[in-house]
Amino acid sequence: MHNNIAIFIPHKGCPNQCSFCDQKVISSVQHAPTSKEVMQICQSALEQVKYPRNTEIAFFGGSFTAIERSYMIELLECVQTFIGDGKFSGIRISTRPDKISHEVLSVLKYYNVSAIELGAQSMNDEVLMKNERGHTSEDVCISSKLIKEYGFSLGLQMMAGLYGSSIDLEYETINKLLSLNPDTMRIYPVAVLDGTKLAEYFHKGIYILPSWESVLNFCADALCMCYKNKVKVIRCGLHAEESVSSKAIAGFYHQAWKELVESRMYHKAISFYLKKHSDEKNLFISVSKGCISKAVGHKKCNRQYFENMGISFKIKEDIALQSGQIRIGEEEYNVFEIAGIAGI
Numbered sequence: 039m040h041n042n043i044a045i046f047i048p049h050k051g052c053p054n055q056c057s058f059c060d061q062k063v064i065s066s067v068q069h070a071p072t073s074k075e076v077m078q079i080c081q082s083a084l085e086q087v088k089y090p091r092n093t094e095i096a097f098f099g100g101s102f103t104a105i106e107r108s109y110m111i112e113l114l115e116c117v118q119t120f121i122g123d124g125k126f127s128g129i130r131i132s133t134r135p136d137k138i139s140h141e142v143l144s145v146l147k148y149y150n151v152s153a154i155e156l157g158a159q160s161m162n163d164e165v166l167m168k169n170e171r172g173h174t175s176e177d178v179c180i181s182s183k184l185i186k187e188y189g190f191s192l193g194l195q196m197m198a199g200l201y202g203s204s205i206d207l208e209y210e211t212i213n214k215l216l217s218l219n220p221d222t223m224r225i226y227p228v229a230v231l232d233g234t235k236l237a238e239y240f241h242k243g244i245y246i247l248p249s250w251e252s253v254l255n256f257c258a259d260a261l262c263m264c265y266k267n268k269v270k271v272i273r274c275g276l277h278a279e280e281s282v283s284s285k286a287i288a289g290f291y292h293q294a295w296k297e298l299v300e301s302r303m304y305h306k307a308i309s310f311y312l313k314k315h316s317d318e319k320n321l322f323i324s325v326s327k328g329c330i331s332k333a334v335g336h337k338k339c340n341r342q343y344f345e346n347m348g349i350s351f352k353i354k355e356d357i358a359l360q361s362g363q364i365r366i367g368e369e370e371y372n373v374f375e376i377a378g379i380a381g382i
């Protein structure tokens with residue numbers, strides 16, 4: 039299992055103020071860490087982490103390759119002593135798609151950076167412009183290609199539900215991002231934070247959020263599309279930070295978003311079965327170990343939904359089933375393959 043030692047570099051070097059972003063809120067840290075503090079974080083993590091070999095030191099939060107160069111080098115240099123045999127596997131950074139070049143990639147390679155994540159957010163130029171991202175979809179394509187050429191692991195991040203977007207455009211975005219062959223993806227449904235441009239648009243009524251259902255369905259489909267493309271989804275939903283929940287005035291912030299999305303995948307699998315067996319009113323369902331709560335749904339939402347349609351189900355675990363497998367009656371599916379099918 040992969041882990042990160044997350045070190046947040048809030049707003050450092052970022053010339054933008056994207057419509058949705060209050061990085062200081064998201065990271066809960068207002069202060070850019072010194073190299074001494076970074077080393078302390080790494081040292082104590084090294085003493086506590088069980089499998090450092092599966093762990094990367096992760097500089098998140100700002101636009102790492104856009105921060106003042108001397109500070110960027112200072113951060114990279116101070117963690118070198120924590121990388122290698124019996125220590126952490128490498129360094130992970132996140133940055134903007136327009137802040138990648140041959141020169142900066144050579145520097146990152148030299149300092150053992152292993153993975154680069156780009157905040158793509160959308161692959162629609164109008165959406166990017168409306169949300170003041172300051173880069174284009176072409177920047178995402180060019181930088182992704184370069185990152186792969188240099189042999190880094192490529193991570194792409196998208197945000198669903200931005201101002202000016204639509205669910206159709208979210209599907210376009212995930213398709214375009216997957217065509218760039220990322221190794222990992224992060225899928226964030228938008229959270230409207232107080233004090234941001236999005237909040238202002240929302241209060242003025244010019245930003246109308248898509249429905250909760252449509253975003254949940256999209257995220258379930260997006261997870262499946264990543265699975266089918268063998269792309270690992272390392273996050274679906276924002277981190278459960280106290281500061282985010284207290285500042286989110288609208289949007290799709292939920293502490294258990296990933297669980298909601300997984301429940302939706304089971305919901306889709308049951309719906310798929312019922313489409314073919316519309317006369318069945320009592321379902322016998324088996325799921326893999328530990329997956330009953332996903333099938334029943336968050337606060338039993340799936341059970342409730344189907345009961346309202348006059349359909350009840352009995353559910354049990356079957357340890358012979360692989361993770362994600364579900365058996366309904368005589369039929370067996372993988373929930374990752376069912377979600378994403380049109381009309382489900």
Ligand code: SF4
Pocket residue numbers: 049052053054055056059060061099100101134157
């Ligand atoms: S580029 Fe990143 S850090 Fe800067 S404002 Fe936009 S989202 Fe926030």
